[in-house]
Amino acid sequence: MARRPLGDAETRRANRGWWDRDADSYQAEHGAFLGDVDFVWCPEGLREADAGLLGPVAGRRILELGCGSASAGRWLATQGAHVVALDLSAGMLRHAVEASARSGVPVPLLQADALALPFADEAFDIVCTAFGAIPFVVDSAAAMREVHRVLRPGGRWVFSATHPMRWIFLDDPGQEGLLAVHSYFDRNPYVESTEDGVPTYVEQHRTLGDRVRELVGAGFVLRDLIEPEWPEGHTQEWGQWSPLRGHLFPGTAIFVSTKPTTDTPNT
Numbered sequence: 001m002a003r004r005p006l007g008d009a010e011t012r013r014a015n016r017g018w019w020d021r022d023a024d025s026y027q028a029e030h031g032a033f034l035g036d037v038d039f040v041w042c043p044e045g046l047r048e049a050d051a052g053l054l055g056p057v058a059g060r061r062i063l064e065l066g067c068g069s070a071s072a073g074r075w076l077a078t079q080g081a082h083v084v085a086l087d088l089s090a091g092m093l094r095h096a097v098e099a100s101a102r103s104g105v106p107v108p109l110l111q112a113d114a115l116a117l118p119f120a121d122e123a124f125d126i127v128c129t130a131f132g133a134i135p136f137v138v139d140s141a142a143a144m145r146e147v148h149r150v151l152r153p154g155g156r157w158v159f160s161a162t163h164p165m166r167w168i169f170l171d172d173p174g175q176e177g178l179l180a181v182h183s184y185f186d187r188n189p190y191v192e193s194t195e196d197g198v199p200t201y202v203e204q205h206r207t208l209g210d211r212v213r214e215l216v217g218a219g220f221v222l223r224d225l226i227e228p229e230w231p232e233g234h235t236q237e238w239g240q241w242s243p244l245r246g247h248l249f250p251g252t253a254i255f256v257s258t259k260p261t262t263d264t265p266n267t
């Protein structure tokens with residue numbers, strides 16, 4: 001593993017392959033935590049049912065990006081939303097198909113790239129994702145512009161991602177993960193490769209300022225930035241997310257933004 005520059009084509013290939021190959025183990029490890037019909041924003045366990053970050057959803061047209069098994073999309077459907085759930089990986093979408101059958105809550109599923117959304121302009125009232133797509137694309141500013149395009153004026157874009165400050169630490173839920181070893185300002189992605197140097201997993205880093213600039217540059221107004229605290233009594237680890245680290249510093253950032261209506265320009 002290394003932090004090094006990597007182009008768009010190699011990154012896309014690595015990520016699609018990774019999520020296809022990893023889909024079964026991702027679901028085996030996290031499926032119970034995520035549920036079949038539930039909207040969990042992050043390993044801290046914040047639920048949309050409690051947080052209400054999307055505002056009213058009944059009757060709204062909602063796109064779930066990077067949906068994985070689409071538990072969030074299914075939960076939104078039970079709240080009366082008209083949902084499309086989209087992911088790059090057929091492996092992840094296979095789990096979405098299975099979970100839809102298991103739960104009896106089907107949602108339309110689509111295999112596509114967040115950078116080229118196959119929808120008309122202003123097709124949705126809300127776009128959302130829990131850790132999907134955004135941390136994995138080279139040009140996340142372009143992804144924000146694409147989300148902006150498919151949202152109607154006044155629409156809402158909410159996404160969660162690893163909190164940027166986690167970048168300075170090793171990916172370790174224990175004591176080792178408390179020591180700052182990497183530069184917060186190093187935007188080179190985290191890359192895992194085969195022994196022959198073929199990239200197999202790529203994750204991007206943006207600082208908080210980068211994220212704000214991406215959102216504002218795409219035309220959004222940033223309404224809130226949620227840094228969920230680790231709840232008392234929550235003992236379940238998720239990769240590098242643990243009670244030890246969660247009690248000391250944030251692990252997740254959730255950006256809540258809106259596309260201005262024409263009479264409230266983003267000035």
Ligand SMILES: C[S@@+](CC[C@H](N)C(=O)[O-])C[C@H]1O[C@@H](n2cnc3c(N)ncnc32)[C@H](O)[C@@H]1O
Nearest residue numbers: 019066067068088089092113114130132133136
């Ligand atoms: C960490 S998983 C999150 C899945 C789900 N939202 C959840 O909460 O479990 C990241 C997801 O983003 C998807 N993804 C990665 N790059 C993408 C892209 N360019 N376009 C759409 N989805 C992408 C992956 O296939 C994967 O399902």
